[in-house]
Amino acid sequence: MRTIGEAAAQLGIEAHVLRHWEQVGALSVPRDGNGYRVFDDRALEQARTVLKLRRVGLSLPEVTAAMAPVKSEAQAVVARKIAALEGEVRARQRAITFLRHTVDCRHRYLDDCPDCATFVRS
Template sequence: MRTIGEVAAELGVESHVLRHWEQVGALTVRRDGNGYRIYDDNALEQARTVLRLRRVGLSLPEVTAAMSPRKSAAQAIVRAKIAALESEVVHRQRAITFLQHTLDCRHRYLDECPECATFVREA
């Protein structure tokens, strides 16, 4: 059994973050007879899962849905996040290509370059 402070320190987050996760339904924590939060192994693992899902970009509502007991609901959220991340990767790759071209461009001004104009139209 761990206290909120111990779990916060172990995960590298502030205690108020864990309380917020509990408040929005992303984390379930038992209380002792005095009302103090008690983090058993299951609650700690759940908190680790929430943290990991947050770090890969899920919002708290998405985290809550992704941790749903209904596997189909959880999978739908994860699939949607994968699609969004893949789209972001494509967008960022295009940005890198454009910026790389601006470094290598032989034109003094970008608006004089037909390739730069093409990149701008595609955006």
């Protein structure tokens, strides 16, 4: 059993973050007889899962949905995030390709290069 401060320190985040996650429904933490949050192993593991999902790019509403008890709903949220991330990867790859070309381009001005013009139009 850990206090919110101990749990936050163990996770490397601030206690207010854990409170916010609980407030929005992404985290469920039991309380003791005095109403204080008590992070047992299950609550701490749930907080680790929320933290990992946040770090891979899910918003808090997406995290909450991804942790839904209905597996198909959770899978749908994760599948949409995968598709979005794959789109970002493709866009970044196009950007890298364009920038590499500009580094190696023999034209002094990018406007003079037909390849650069093609990149710009796409």
